[in-house]
Amino acid sequence: MSIAPEKMEEGQKLSNFSWESVSMNVKVGKQDKKILDGISGTLRGGEVCALMGPSGAGKTSLLNVLAGRVRSRGNVKVDGSILLDNLPISGSALRKRIAYVMQQDILTPTQTVRESLWFSANLRLPKSYSRKEKEELVEKTLKELGLEKCADTYIGDDMIRGVSGGEKKRTCVGIELIMKPKLIFLDEPTSGLDSYAAHNVVMRLKDMAAHDGCNVLCTIHQPSSEVFHQFNSVMVLRSGKRFYFGPLSGLSTSLHAAGKGCPNEFNLADHVMFVLQTESSEALDKIEMQMQEATPASQHPEMPHDKSVMTMKLEGAHAGFFTQLAALTKREFQNVYRDKAGLIASILVPLILNVFFALIFFQVGNIDRSEWTAQAHFGGMTQVAIGGMFGAAQPLLLKFPLDRGIFLREYELPQSFLNACITWGAAYFIMGLQGSFIMYVLIFWITGVAAASTALLVGCLAANPEVAQQAAPAVFVPQLLFAGFFIQSEQIPVWLRWAQYLCALKYGMNLNIMNEFGTDVIQDWPVQKQAMVSGLIENNNINPDHGWLYAGVLIGIIVVVRLLSVVALAKRAAAFF
Numbered sequence: 001m002s003i004a005p006e007k008m009e010e011g012q013k014l015s016n017f018s019w020e021s022v023s024m025n026v027k028v029g030k031q032d033k034k035i036l037d038g039i040s041g042t043l044r045g046g047e048v049c050a051l052m053g054p055s056g057a058g059k060t061s062l063l064n065v066l067a068g069r070v071r072s073r074g075n076v077k078v079d080g081s082i083l084l085d086n087l088p089i090s091g092s093a094l095r096k097r098i099a100y101v102m103q104q105d106i107l108t109p110t111q112t113v114r115e116s117l118w119f120s121a122n123l124r125l126p127k128s129y130s131r132k133e134k135e136e137l138v139e140k141t142l143k144e145l146g147l148e149k150c151a152d153t154y155i156g157d158d159m160i161r162g163v164s165g166g167e168k169k170r171t172c173v174g175i176e177l178i179m180k181p182k183l184i185f186l187d188e189p190t191s192g193l194d195s196y197a198a199h200n201v202v203m204r205l206k207d208m209a210a211h212d213g214c215n216v217l218c219t220i221h222q223p224s225s226e227v228f229h230q231f232n233s234v235m236v237l238r239s240g241k242r243f244y245f246g247p248l249s250g251l252s253t254s255l256h257a258a259g260k261g262c263p264n265e266f267n268l269a270d271h272v273m274f275v276l277q278t279e280s281s282e283a284l285d286k287i288e289m290q291m292q293e294a295t296p297a298s299q300h301p302e303m304p305h306d307k308s309v310m311t312m313k314l315e316g317a318h319a320g321f322f323t324q325l326a327a328l329t330k331r332e333f334q335n336v337y338r339d340k341a342g343l344i345a346s347i348l349v350p351l352i353l354n355v356f357f358a359l360i361f362f363q364v365g366n367i368d369r370s371e372w373t374a375q376a377h378f379g380g381m382t383q384v385a386i387g388g389m390f391g392a393a394q395p396l397l398l399k400f401p402l403d404r405g406i407f408l409r410e411y412e413l414p415q416s417f418l419n420a421c422i423t424w425g426a427a428y429f430i431m432g433l434q435g436s437f438i439m440y441v442l443i444f445w446i447t448g449v450a451a452a453s454t455a456l457l458v459g460c461l462a463a464n465p466e467v468a469q470q471a472a473p474a475v476f477v478p479q480l481l482f483a484g485f486f487i488q489s490e491q492i493p494v495w496l497r498w499a500q501y502l503c504a505l506k507y508g509m510n511l512n513i514m515n516e517f518g519t520d521v522i523q524d525w526p527v528q529k530q531a532m533v534s535g536l537i538e539n540n541n542i543n544p545d546h547g548w549l550y551a552g553v554l555i556g557i558i559v560v561v562r563l564l565s566v567v568a569l570a571k572r573a574a575a576f577f
């Protein structure tokens with residue numbers, strides 16, 4: 001979300017955000033499915049509105065349409081108008097003005113609460129803010145959200161002990177609120193919280209809305225009475241239609257007037273849900289009509305505009321490239337060194353595994369041994385390269401790339417270089433290889449980055465991580481087959497050989513073979529053994545003069561595949577927005 005507020009100005013009028021006859025239809029097969037049916041409403045500045053309704057009623061769809069995240073395309077058709085201060089607004093102009101707090105936490109576990117807010121402030125506030133002003137804003141937000149006590153605690157995850165669920169939610173809210181947006185949409189900000197923590201979140205939102213004059217809309221699921229009564233207004237949906245919109249008190253009186261009053265000891269929110277889910281569609285139409293007749297004003301709440309509060313101009317350039325780069329680099333380094341378990345795993349696991357695998361190929365590169373064979377010698381090198389390819393690609397297939405960077409991240413290259421050093425440090429001496437150690441490390445490094453790039457593309461094309469994993473063999477098995485160990489290039493049918501140009505492992509292995517069996521390495525070997533490895537080079541169509549070409553192909557694969565990933569991801573994002 002990118003909102004760039006200028007400094008706050010006193011005495012500006014509150015904004016009204018309204019929408020009229022918003023509809024959304026989806027074509028499912030040959031049928032039109034009405035997701036939203038002519039919904040109108042208004043959000044008044046300084047107030048918090050709850051969006052409620054049974055599961056599937058259309059809450060998230062409405063929130064997405066109002067946030068400009070869904071538009072007419074393909075089999076989705078969106079109608080209606082959205083107005084900010086009575087002026088139509090749509091597209092990026094609308095998205096820019098809305099802070100959208102999604103259901104999923106998007107926090108970095110290894111950052112503290114204060115660092116998370118600072119990260120957001122540093123990256124997203126306009127350049128006109130000085131460091132001191134940003135720091136003051138962070139401290140103010142911490143205070144307003146009641147996060148001072150846990151400001152220096154890690155966010156945490158399953159591995160790292162961190163802040164509580166409620167504090168996490170409030171941090172998520174804070175990350176958006178630090179931008180002082182005019183419009184704040186929250187998708188179930190209280191889900192997973194106990195009623196006290198949920199109450200806390202809503203109270204903070206309410207205080208902030210009242211103080212800063214922003215318009216807040218949040219979907220909410222089964223709120224406790226205490227939480228529900230904090231909202232200024234409520235919109236209740238049923239089957240994509242508006243059932244009620246107005247103040248909370250109006251909901252209670254109009255239900256009463258329709259003969260469905262909430263018993264004293266019941267929770268009003270639960271009661272409405274119960275009515276919506278137990279009454280027939282015809283009965284609900286009747287109740288809705290009776291409610292409208294009883295309190296017609298509730299359906300069109302007036303919009304007083306006489307209140308003046310602190311608000312802000314939505315202008316100003318964002319933080320510059322170098323500020324953003326510095327902030328991102330710092331966060332990624334913190335992430336690596338604070339995640340102790342991850343750090344140990346990324347060193348110890350490859351070390352132990354590679355020692356074990358290398359022991360299976362113990363001294364296969366020592367030509368003085370009577371057991372020496374070219375096949376085992378070649379096999380030892382191949383197993384390290386295959387292990388490297390899977391080690392680099394696996395994490396990208398397991399984690400959906402939408403939440404990862406598409407271009408090489410700041411620490412991705414050093415991390416894969418470290419991995420290359422660990423792997424060859426464990427394998428090279430045990431297997432008794434003779435090529436240049438540093439060349440092995442460099443080849444492993446570049447092949448690993450190419451394999452990781454391919455995995456990233458698979459992830460970007462796949463609909464979800466499961467599909468990505470199922471598609472993985474289609475990409476990686478050919479790599480193994482073209483690597484020259486199972487079948488040599490000249491034995492593969494000519495009309496299929498072109499596929500080797502897509503396989504990073506093939507070029508990594510070409511370079512490995514040149515490194516291990518180059519003329520300078522084998523010149524002192526017995527002639528018979530020289531002939532055996534020379535045959536290996538020839539049968540795999542390796543030209544010893546083409547080393548730079550093979551390295552160039554690997555770099556080309558990295559560049560092309562990363563660019564294709566950007567295109568794939570941009571298409572996916574366009575479908576979403």
Ligand SMILES: Nc1ncnc2c1ncn2[C@@H]1O[C@H](COP(=O)(O)OP(=O)(O)OP(=O)(O)O)[C@@H](O)[C@H]1O
Pocket residue numbers: 026028033035053054055056057058059060061062076
């Ligand atoms: N793009 C789409 N294609 C087909 N059906 C859709 C699409 N988007 C939403 N729906 C359907 O529209 C209905 C409303 O979905 P929505 O997610 O808005 O409901 P909700 O009120 O937020 O539900 P919940 O409380 O369970 O999250 C559901 O039946 C959903 O399956």
